[in-house]
Amino acid sequence: MRDKSKGKVENMSSLIDNRKYATEITADSDGEQVSVAGWVHEKRDLGGVFFLIVRDLSGFAQVTLHRGVVEKELFERAKKVPRESVVAIEGKVKREKKAPNGYEIIPERMEVLNEASQILPLDTTGKVGAELDTRLDARFMDLRTERTKHIFIIRSRVLKAIRDFLDERGFIEINTPKIVSAATEGGTALFPISYFEREAFLNQSPQLYKQMLMGAGFDRVYEIAPIFRAEEHDTTKHLNEATSVDIEVAFVSDKEVMSILEELIAFVYSEVEGYPGLSKLNLKLGVPKIPFRRITYDEAIELLSETGEEIEWGEDLSTSAERTLGEIIGELYFITDWPCAIKPFYAQPVDAGLKGKKENICYAFDLMHPKVELASGSQRVHSYELLKRNIESKGLSADSFEFYLDSFRFGMPPHAGWGLGVERLLMSMLEIDNIREVVLFPRDRRRLAP
């Protein structure tokens, strides 16, 4: 849990040199001289005895001051420290059944490293709630609350689990540019930026670059990075800056990368399942069983039709259609065999070069959580001719994709891949309704600060 510098820090309290985390101290530390440092979470003044609850990353330590036992000056000073101030306290550990963690600290010295102004923008103890907007405005303080803190520790665990899983399977982690030239894959709007004397954009996804790496012979790559979409959407499931996990694998089909995806999801759940902080979210996590159910686009439409929700073939699923399907299926599932018309130009058509096959269907899939779409992917077009034709038939200019198309002219293996939204995975896993809750400093249509 810790890796604290043992070196003396200039201009800082000597009390933090041998700082311990609250949960490192136990009743068995009875009699030990320790120091703790953190935020003044709560103060309880009972007159002759005064409790100061210090909060640090690990949890809480109770500091107990008896009138007449500790120095009067220290007693008075401790009572005056405003809540949420940062303090360092040195004292003796005392085993104490009446204390929350079975021990308390009888202080000998206390330094206030930074006194907090009053009144606080929100309550860190959780006694009085605050609306999300208020919390995001004072995010630095919201992050001090147990619930919010643990969301982000879990987020870190999720990302580590993803890396562990993919590294284990021989994937190479890559970093592709976030400043890109005009070529959009279509669909979403891009954020224009000024790039010296030219116009450039923030990337909407690493799609084109990860595919180019297949032509480079990297075979299995992944990237975890921000993506930017300039859509004026206004929902609890969309952000203008999000984090995407993207993979691309050569010499495999969409079926293989679907397996990788469901195994990854199950692994992530299992890595989060035992995390003690889940209790702060009032959540019991069940690891989903794999393989996930697979339904085709046609079957989805059929299911919807049975509930009276008519989707015309070739139309994308509406929000309510997704919700209805989610209610019917009730667990993670794939939708496969999408019409090419509603999938990007790089999705491989089923009928490519094959007479008599179903027309206009792609080897494309979406991974759905009952409440939100999590990922989408496909077998990719690896024929230069077909790709060029697809780009043009989507009304895009092949010229602006030259840098990308070139990699298909000199040896591009068959390949497949997907993109997974990290925030969506987190919010669905933790049963959080608003995507903003799982991003430290979310960017939406209205919010650019903090």
Add this chain to the structure above:
RNA sequence: GCCCGGGUGGUGUAGUGGCCUAUCAUUGAGCCCUGUCGAGGCUCGGACUCGGGUUCAAAUCCCGACCUGGGCGCCA
């Protein structure tokens, strides 16, 4: 962009024309209290988003702006 809600102390709220000198909780200031763990008791402080309008009278009704919650669309 469209539709429907909502803006009251720092925070979360009650209040739908006069009973508002605006409720309650929490926070803040202070006092009492030697085992709190949502401590308890007492005192005090602190608010009707802004601008117009209707009315004898507006937190309350109407209009506009801004902010905000949800749904839809767009989108992943």
